[in-house]
Amino acid sequence: MTDRPAPSSRGTATRRSRSILIVAVVFLLVAAAQLFMIQIVRGDELADQGRVVRTSASAIQAPRGSIVDADGVVLVESRITYHIAANQKALLEYRNVDDNGVIVGRGPAEAARQLAPILGMDVAELGGMLLGDSTYQYLAKNVEPDTYREIRRLGIYGIEWEPSFDRLYPGGSLAGTVLGSVDVAGDGNSGLELIFQDALTGEPGEESYEIGPTGAVIPGAKVVSKEAQPGDTVNTTLVADLQYAVQSELDAAVDQHGAEWGAAVVMDVASAEILALADSDTTTPENGPQASKAVQMVYEPGSVGKIFTFAGALERGVITPESTFTMADKYTTSNGQTFSDMVPHETFTKTATGIIAQSLNTGTVMIGEQIPAEDRYELMRRFGLGEKTGVQLAGESAGILSSPEDWDGRTFYTTTFGQGYAINAVQAASVMATLGNGGVRIAPTLVSGFTAPDGTVQELDRGVPTEVVQPEVAQTLVKMLESVTNGGSGYLANVDGYRVAAKTGTSEIGTGGTIANMVALFPADNPQVAISTILYKPTGLYKGSETAAPLVHQIVTDCIRVLGIPPSKEAPALFPSDPGA
Numbered sequence: 218m219t220d221r222p223a224p225s226s227r228g229t230a231t232r233r234s235r236s237i238l239i240v241a242v243v244f245l246l247v248a249a250a251q252l253f254m255i256q257i258v259r260g261d262e263l264a265d266q267g268r269v270v271r272t273s274a275s276a277i278q279a280p281r282g283s284i285v286d287a288d289g290v291v292l293v294e295s296r297i298t299y300h301i302a303a304n305q306k307a308l309l310e311y312r313n314v315d316d317n318g319v320i321v322g323r324g325p326a327e328a329a330r331q332l333a334p335i336l337g338m339d340v341a342e343l344g345g346m347l348l349g350d351s352t353y354q355y356l357a358k359n360v361e362p363d364t365y366r367e368i369r370r371l372g373i374y375g376i377e378w379e380p381s382f383d384r385l386y387p388g389g390s391l392a393g394t395v396l397g398s399v400d401v402a403g404d405g406n407s408g409l410e411l412i413f414q415d416a417l418t419g420e421p422g423e424e425s426y427e428i429g430p431t432g433a434v435i436p437g438a439k440v441v442s443k444e445a446q447p448g449d450t451v452n453t454t455l456v457a458d459l460q461y462a463v464q465s466e467l468d469a470a471v472d473q474h475g476a477e478w479g480a481a482v483v484m485d486v487a488s489a490e491i492l493a494l495a496d497s498d499t500t501t502p503e504n505g506p507q508a509s510k511a512v513q514m515v516y517e518p519g520s521v522g523k524i525f526t527f528a529g530a531l532e533r534g535v536i537t538p539e540s541t542f543t544m545a546d547k548y549t550t551s552n553g554q555t556f557s558d559m560v561p562h563e564t565f566t567k568t569a570t571g572i573i574a575q576s577l578n579t580g581t582v583m584i585g586e587q588i589p590a591e592d593r594y595e596l597m598r599r600f601g602l603g604e605k606t607g608v609q610l611a612g613e614s615a616g617i618l619s620s621p622e623d624w625d626g627r628t629f630y631t632t633t634f635g636q637g638y639a640i641n642a643v644q645a646a647s648v649m650a651t652l653g654n655g656g657v658r659i660a661p662t663l664v665s666g667f668t669a670p671d672g673t674v675q676e677l678d679r680g681v682p683t684e685v686v687q688p689e690v691a692q693t694l695v696k697m698l699e700s701v702t703n704g705g706s707g708y709l710a711n712v713d714g715y716r717v718a719a720k721t722g723t724s725e726i727g728t729g730g731t732i733a734n735m736v737a738l739f740p741a742d743n744p745q746v747a748i749s750t751i752l753y754k755p756t757g758l759y760k761g762s763e764t765a766a767p768l769v770h771q772i773v774t775d776c777i778r779v780l781g782i783p784p785s786k787e788a789p790a791l792f793p794s795d796p797g798a
Contacts (some may be wrong), residue, residue, distance in 0.1 A: 279419025280382050282448030284396055284409055286457040287492075287665070293396050293410075293502070295382040295447075299365040300358045301336070303328075305349040307375035328373050335367050336360070359383060390499045392460050394509035395453070395610065395663065398502040407506035409664065412609045413451050416667050420446035449667040452674075454490035459483060462775035464495040467750075470768045471497040474733075474755035480511035481772060482646040484747045486738070489650055489659035489679075491608065491643070492746070492780075512606075512613040515639035516732045516751060519761065520576045520706075521722030522635025524648060524736075526585040527573055527697065529596045531690045535587045536569040538697050538792040548579035552626045556582050556634075559723070559760075570697045571794030574705030576721060576762075578634050585633025590621035593632065599658070599685040600651060606643050606661045607680075616640045635722055645749035649736045652698075652718075653744030656691035657682050699741050699789045707735060709766035712773050714784035716741035719769065721761035730754035735765035739773055740785045746776050 283294040305325070313322040313331070322330065329344035336343065336357050346356055358381070360368075365378060384399055397408015404418075405411040422445030463481050471479040476497075483493040496510050530536045543566040549555045556578050572580035585593065597603070603618030617639040624632065631637040643661055651658040659682045666676040686694075698718035701707040707719045719737035726732060734751040738744050748769055755764045776782060 278380055278382055278403075279421050279445040280447040281384065281399070281403060281419065282417040282450050282667075284417075284451045284453060286453055286455045286460075287490075288456065290457045291387055292392060292453065292455070292457065294385050294387075296385040297362060298359040298381050298383055299362070300379045300381055301356045301360055301365070301368060302377045302379070303347050303354045303356055304352045304375040304377060305347060305354055306352060308347055308373075311374045313373075328376065331371055331373065332356070332368065332376070335364060335371075353377065384502070386501055386503065388457065388461070390501045391457065391464065392455055392494070393499040393502045394496045394507050394511075395455065395494050396502050397611075398504075398506050408502070408509070408610060409451055409453070410502075411611050413664070413667075416451060417448040419448040419670075422446070447670045449669050449675075451667060452665045453663055454485070454488075454492065454665055455494070455663070456492045456779060459775060459779040460493045460495065462779060463493040463772055464499060466768060466771040466775065467495045467497050470752060470764065470771075474752055474758060474764045476733075476752040476755040476764075478510055478514075479750070479752045479768075480509075480514070480642045481750045481768070482511055482642045482748070483772065483776060484646040484650045484661060486650045486653040486744045486747055489647065489654075489661045490665065491646075491661055491663050492776075494643070494663065508612060509610050510753075511642040512608060512610045513641070514753075515614050515616045515641050516734065516753070517637070517639055517724040518635040518645065518734060519722035519724035519732065520578075520581075520635055521645065521720050521734055521736055521761075522638070523573055523576065523581050523633070524652075524694070524698075524720055525593065525597050525600065526581055526588070526633045527569070528652075528686055528690060528694055529588045529593050530569070530584050531693055532596070532686055533588060533592065536584055538568065538570045538693060539796075540569045541566050541796045542569070542572060542580045542583050544577065544579040544583065546579065548582055550582065550586065550630060554627050554630055556630065566796055568793055568796060570700050570792040573697055573720070574700035574703075574794050576701075576706045581634045582630050586630065590624060590629055590632075594618070594621045596685075597638070599683070600648050601644055601658060602638065602640055606641075606647060608643050608661050609663050613643075614641055616644060636724060642749045642751055645734070645736050645751075646747045649718075649738045649747035649749070651685050652691045652695050653738045653747055654691075655688040656684055656686040658685045695738060695741055695744070696789070697792055698738070700791050700794055702737075703789065703791060704794070706762040707737075707766045707769070709762065710735065710737060710769040710773065712739075712770060712777070715739055715773065715777065715782075716785040716789050717769075717773060718744075719766075721766060723760045723762075726754065730756075731759045733759060733761040733764045735761050735769050737769045737773065739776075740782065741789065742785050742787070745782055746773075746780070748772055748776075 280295040284292045308325045312320050313327045315321050325347035329340050333340040333343045397410035400406045405414040423443040467479050467481045479497040481495045545564045546558045546561045558578050605613045605615045628637040647661050660680045668674050695718045701719045702711040702717045707721045710719050717739040718741040722734045724732045733755050737748040750765045750768050752764050758764050
């Protein structure tokens with residue numbers, strides 16, 4: 218007879234089974250609820266969190282703005298290139314599959330075989346670079362866009378890239394000291410590149426991508442979340458063709474006369490915009506920073522400084538263009554200071570025009586000593602001496618101009634003919650532009666403004682023009698300076714058909730040698746262009762009349778050709794240089 222379980226035992230088993238079932242059902246319900254919450258209610262949120270965990274981001278470099286000339290000709294621009302890199306760990310998983318799904322190669326060896334011809338590298342050498350445990354090993358830098366696109370088309374798992382921007386100089390060394398250079402980080406470190414660093418620098422973009430367990434970027438997972446914005450274009454006042462011509466003429470003159478260096482500035486009279494600023498022996502900006510001697514180096518102008526004496530004398534009514542002075546080749550002042558003319562001569566009588574035309578020191582001292590020191594000093598200050606012009610280049614010198622209280626018994630006189638103070642080449646050109654502009658001085662500039670990527674143009678504030686001398690004084694002095702190129706010391710700068718007003722200058726250097734320089738303005742009957750030139754320590758021929766004047770002649774000729782300046786309408790009606798002439 219079979220034993221049957223007791224009723225109490227069966228009840229216990231039933232309750233236990235029911236409890237287990239209830240627990241299981243509750244667990245399944247909780248799990249289902251959780252699954253519902255995860256997949257339905259919080260699905261997007263948790264997916265986003267997952268992407269955040271496995272997503273990385275990097276900045277997209279913004280192209281640096283261009284620098285262009287007055288006509289929009291590109292002087293410097295950014296060129297995009299690419300750096301190619303490898304995730305060595307990810308390449309171990311690489312499989313090259315043909316159109317039929319057949320694996321034709323695998324791993325770093327296959328990647329090297331495909332990449333080597335495109336990169337122009339040896340297969341074995343490249344294969345060695347693909348082996349290792351780095352997740353970002355550079356293979357080649359600054360590859361061209363066409364090469365980059367070929368590499369992308371291969372779709373090699375583990376091969377990455379990043380954009381880079383190089384500065385491109387279409388004109389080579391053209392205006393190199395003006396444009397400036399950039400450092401290895403792409404930031405300006407000289408010239409306009411430094412001064413306008415903020416404007417030229419664009420806004421970086423951002424690129425996000427998902428990474429797999431090996432650290433490799435998941436193919437096709439790169440997303441540009443923010444586009445990079447290029448920097449502004451800097452609009453210079455330079456005229457590229459004229460800059461090239463002036464730079465070439467300057468280098469030729471420096472070589473011809475064995476000078477240590479030279480500089481030249483061409484300025485528009487009406488606007489004071491610099492059309493050309495040249496330094497000798499300029500190299501391409503790719504070679505690194507180089508100083509502009511036209512703004513950083515100062516020099517005693519010598520007889521060019523007589524312009525201030527004659528302007529002051531005309532302003533005060535001390536002379537007229539036909540005032541006469543009798544002089545020997547030496548003159549001793551009331552305090553015993555003796556001064557000589559460069560070329561010995563018998564005693565003769567000259568008009569004020571003849572004195573400046575022949576660049577006579579003796580006659581200039583006679584005129585200058587009639588003007589109080591404070592008045593001459595104040596006039597030079599009004600012309601901009603002793604202060605920076607504000608031209609947009611780093612390291613500009615303000616020159617040297619001490620106050621009359623510091624002038625001794627000799628300096629009072631030497632300042633009448635351009636010694637005892639110093640200027641730079643931009644200041645010298647500005648003086649002539651001021652005379653050509655009816656005595657009104659405008660601050661010189663190299664940059665007119667900026668153009669944003671969207672085409673918006675921002676003009677720079679030029680400041681307030683100031684009257685330096687009255688219009689009739691400026692016009693009279695310009696007419697007197699025409700005699701310098703018509704039988705005077707600067708006759709080698711004369712250009713047929715064009716009236717050129719100018720002044721030559723030669724000053725001695727304490728350590729030996731001379732500074733030959735010249736300023737010019739043309740056409741004198743309708744002034745459009747002001748010029749300054751300087752040759753430092755020329756050998757053999759050493760005077761401004763012998764070396765700087767022929768250079769001015771060449772630059773005037775270049776300006777006529779490039780700028781299309783028409784000839785003067787009539788010959789000059791010169792003031793007489795000799796009494797009764």
